[in-house]
Amino acid sequence: MSRKRKVLIIDDSAVARQALSRICSDSEDLEVVGTAPDAMIGLRKIESLKPDVITLDVEMPRMDGLTFLEKLMMSNPLPVVMVSAYTESGSSAALRAFDLGAIDVVEKPRMEVRDGLNRLAELIVDKVRAASYARVATPAERFFVRSSAEPVEISPAEREKIGSLPNQHVIAIGASTGGPQALSSIFRVLPQELPPILVVQHITPSFTKSFCNSLDHDSQLTVQLGTEGAYLRRGHAYLAPGDQHMLLRRTGDDLTLTLSGHDRVNRHRPSVDELFKSVAESAGNFATGILLTGMGVDGAEGLALMRDKGAWTLAQDESSSVVFGMPRAAIEQNGADQVISLAEIPNAIVEHFIVESNN
Known part of the structure; x- marks a missing residue:
């Protein structure tokens, strides 16, 4: 049996520390090696305990969680799961945490903290476990991704050709751990003429709307939450709403x-x-499937089925994945036509539809 993953909990609330400790300790593959009531004590415990993953509260005295996260990622990058309250400011903090290098975010109830966290126990364990295996980007890597995010080059003639493709084309993307950062990097550079894009991202439901707004703000595409009965439109992307399956129907x-x-x-x-x-089932060989970074196997079977039905399918490669779980599972099931890096995916998408428009 592999060793337990070491967890350090940093939270100024004694109730939250106790609840998170119990939740993580109840998992047979996690071990809580320490807790800390503030960031400064947490820093000393990081040095002595050498955890695999940290849970970090956003709102703390002396130094808030985001400031601590920024300093940690510049000096000693470690996998961090942020614990953020569900408020407007909490949603902003969650998005900022992703930008600073956090692996994932868990909602922290503002009332009845112990009971609220206990209700989220399964979700918390899944996120902490996945984060403990994550490859953490260095500050230089994150800077390079942001600074090199130039829109995909495409000529006016190519834009017109892609825009004239049949309305049957659709792109489906799935992601989990590390997905918010991956999706942001992709959407930031895609042209607006593409066929509709459907996205499932495993994320705390209460932060889904804020994440959708962030993607929309930074993209040429119109990004919105999927709604019942919505007709797909070119140049639009649809993000699955929290706690609901999103399906395509003809x-x-x-x-x-x-x-x-x-x-x-x-x-x-x-x-x-x-x-x-x-x-x-609904789009067949008019579909494109892309499976990004994430823990587990979700999407592997579906990507293989898409390929069997004639779709063009991509899986993110190991070197650029935060967690190479879902893509690996898809590759093992022979579900990917190509395995490429995150940086190559936007150009690959555009080149694919340029070829399709010439057929």
């Missing part, structure tokens, strides 16, 4: 969305597999 010649609250698949709702399987 209505005559039109492609529409439907939402469902049915059981979790691969422990997730929304599930990448549910989206990919619906796209395979």
Whole structure:
């Protein structure tokens, strides 16, 4: 049996520290090696305990969690799961945490903290476990990704050709751990003429809307939450709403969305597999499937089915993945036509549709 993953909990609330300690300790593969009531004590414990992953509160005395996260990532990058309250400022803090290098974010209830965290126990354990295996980008790597994010080069003629493709084309993307950063880097550079894009990202449901707004702000595409019965439009991307599966349906010649609250698949709702399987059945060889970084196997079976139905499929490679779980599973199931780095994905998408427009 592999060794337990070492967890350090930094939170100024004694109740939260106790609840998070119990939740993580109840998992057979996690070990809480220490707790700290503030960032300065936490820093000393990082040096002595050498944790695999840290849970870090946002709102703390002496030094707030975001300031500490920024300093940590510049000096000693470690996997961090931020614990942020669900408020407007909390959502902003969650997005800022991703930008600074946090692996994931968990919602911290503002009232009845112990009971609220206990209700999220399974989600917390999944996120902490996944983060403990994550490859953490250095400050230089994050700077390079942001500074080199130039829009994909595409001529006016190519834009016109892509824009004239049949309305049956659709792109489906799935991501989990490390996905918010990966999706941001992709959406920042894609042209607006592309076919509609459907996205499932495993993220705390209460932060989904803020993440959607962030993608929309930084992209040429119009990014919105998927809604029941929505007709897909070129130049638009649809993010699965929190705690609902998002599926593609064919209505005559039109492609529409439907939402469902049915059981979790691969422990997730929304599930990448549910989206990919619906796209395979509804769009067939007009579909493109892309599976990005993430822990577990969600999306692997669906990507393989898409490929079987004639779709063009991509998996993110190991070197650029934060966690090479979902892409690895897809590759093992022969679900990927190509395995490429995150930086190569936007150009690959555009080049694919340029070729399609010439056929």
